[in-house]
Amino acid sequence: MSEVEYLVELEPGGQTFKCGEDETILDGALRQGIALLYGCRHGRCSTCKYLVEDGEVDVGDVTAYALPDNEREAGWALLCRARPLSDVLIRDHKLPDERVLPLLTPMRVDATVAAVIQLTPELWQLDVALPTALHFYAGQFVELGLGEKEAVLWRSYSMSSPPSSSHRLSFVIKRIEGGAFSGAIEHLEAGRTIAVRGPFGASYLRAGSRPVLLCAIGSGLAPILSMLRDAGESGDRRAFTLFYGARRPQDLAYLEELRDCWGLQLAFVPTLDGLEDGDVWSGATGTVTRAVQHAVESARDVDAYLCGAPPMCETVGRLLSAKGLPVEQLFFDRFFAASA
Numbered sequence: 001m002s003e004v005e006y007l008v009e010l011e012p013g014g015q016t017f018k019c020g021e022d023e024t025i026l027d028g029a030l031r032q033g034i035a036l037l038y039g040c041r042h043g044r045c046s047t048c049k050y051l052v053e054d055g056e057v058d059v060g061d062v063t064a065y066a067l068p069d070n071e072r073e074a075g076w077a078l079l080c081r082a083r084p085l086s087d088v089l090i091r092d093h094k095l096p097d098e099r100v101l102p103l104l105t106p107m108r109v110d111a112t113v114a115a116v117i118q119l120t121p122e123l124w125q126l127d128v129a130l131p132t133a134l135h136f137y138a139g140q141f142v143e144l145g146l147g148e149k150e151a152v153l154w155r156s157y158s159m160s161s162p163p164s165s166s167h168r169l170s171f172v173i174k175r176i177e178g179g180a181f182s183g184a185i186e187h188l189e190a191g192r193t194i195a196v197r198g199p200f201g202a203s204y205l206r207a208g209s210r211p212v213l214l215c216a217i218g219s220g221l222a223p224i225l226s227m228l229r230d231a232g233e234s235g236d237r238r239a240f241t242l243f244y245g246a247r248r249p250q251d252l253a254y255l256e257e258l259r260d261c262w263g264l265q266l267a268f269v270p271t272l273d274g275l276e277d278g279d280v281w282s283g284a285t286g287t288v289t290r291a292v293q294h295a296v297e298s299a300r301d302v303d304a305y306l307c308g309a310p311p312m313c314e315t316v317g318r319l320l321s322a323k324g325l326p327v328e329q330l331f332f333d334r335f336f337a338a339s340a
């Protein structure tokens with residue numbers, strides 16, 4: 001714990017919490033069970049943008065895209081990056097949402113690599129065994145850390161396993177050539193220590209009766225698998241539609257499971273946009289955006305979850321908004337990179 005702590009007050013409401021000078025205001029809040037809006041935790045998505053009405057903060061390392069200079073000058077800050085330099089007063093603009101579940105306070109634990117399985121040319125499944133239960137909601141993510149005490153490399157990955165599997169978490173990781181974490185996924189040997197901290201994220205499957213529209217490309221399938229597996233276990237009777245995009249047939253992961261669909265009412269729409277001569281494919285072609293454009297007439301009465309590459313999330317999000325989707329029924333799990 002930091003030696004110097006400041007008081008953070010949220011207005012309206014007057015809720016207060018303490019925040020160390022060496023932790024972000026978001027981390028301080030989550031540590032003490034205070035729910036603030038956030039997404040990527042990397043200073044990139046802008047979800048955690050709040051107005052600092054009084055007091056001083058160090059705004060930290062943020063891109064001008066996420067926090068333009070004029071907003072910074074006006075007192076806005078990204079709370080996943082900002083650290084307090086004095087007591088601060090923050091304007092809480094959050095809309096009341098009765099479907100928000102109680103905050104699960106993030107924990108940190110040393111786990112072990114249990115299995116590393118190649119799924120497709122690019123996607124790998126990583127299983128991690130925990131010495132203690134980690135509770136989370138389907139669709140949330142954790143940060144996985146590799147390395148020694150002072151030099152741990154942290155990266156965010158969404159669970160693909162359901163919350164019922166609280167001692168063994170599975171992930172779907174896209175291997176990025178040269179990526180500090182994912183680039184060496186095939187060399188992660190079973191039994192190796194891996195740090196886990198979380199859970200994080202507000203894009204978890206909400207209860208309700210509306211049909212659920214899910215959209216992912218590549219490893220964006222991970223949080224959706226967790227949601228579908230969880231929904232299957234709980235006998236969820238809603239209608240689910242999953243648009244899942246990849247380039248070629250061999251890039252589609254978990255096809256059998258998705259077609260078996262856990263007893264759910266699931267319309268599964270895989271679509272491929274990089275077919276080559278000789279590929280055998282009788283399903284949809286083109287991007288997921290195109291598939292959604294063709295299949296969805298009105299989005300007014302659905303809950304939508306868009307997961308994975310940020311540009312796809314933005315494009316499909318705009319499309320669904322244009323088709324009538326209210327903002328409070330749209331959830332993003334955008335896989336922003338930690339590095340530029």
Ligand SMILES: Cc1cc2nc3c(=O)[nH]c(=O)nc-3n(C[C@H](O)[C@H](O)[C@H](O)COP(=O)(O)OP(=O)(O)OC[C@H]3O[C@@H](n4cnc5c(N)ncnc54)[C@H](O)[C@@H]3O)c2cc1C
Pocket residue numbers: 039040041042141155156157158159171172173174175176178179180181182183201219220222223333334335336337338339340
């Ligand atoms: C909330 C959240 C959830 C996430 N969940 C998942 C998940 O379930 N599965 C998953 O695979 N990833 C997920 N990510 C992304 C993940 O955290 C890492 O950013 C990703 O694995 C790259 O890390 P790296 O260390 O391998 O690459 P880095 O060393 O960080 O980056 C190497 C280079 O690759 C670029 N790069 C980073 N990401 C991509 C990309 N997707 N495509 C192309 N180039 C890229 C970087 O800009 C950089 O130039 C998530 C991210 C967030 C914020």
Ligand code: FES
Pocket residue numbers: 038039040041042043044045046047048049066078079080081
């Ligand atoms: S910018 Fe702070 S959570 Fe994304």
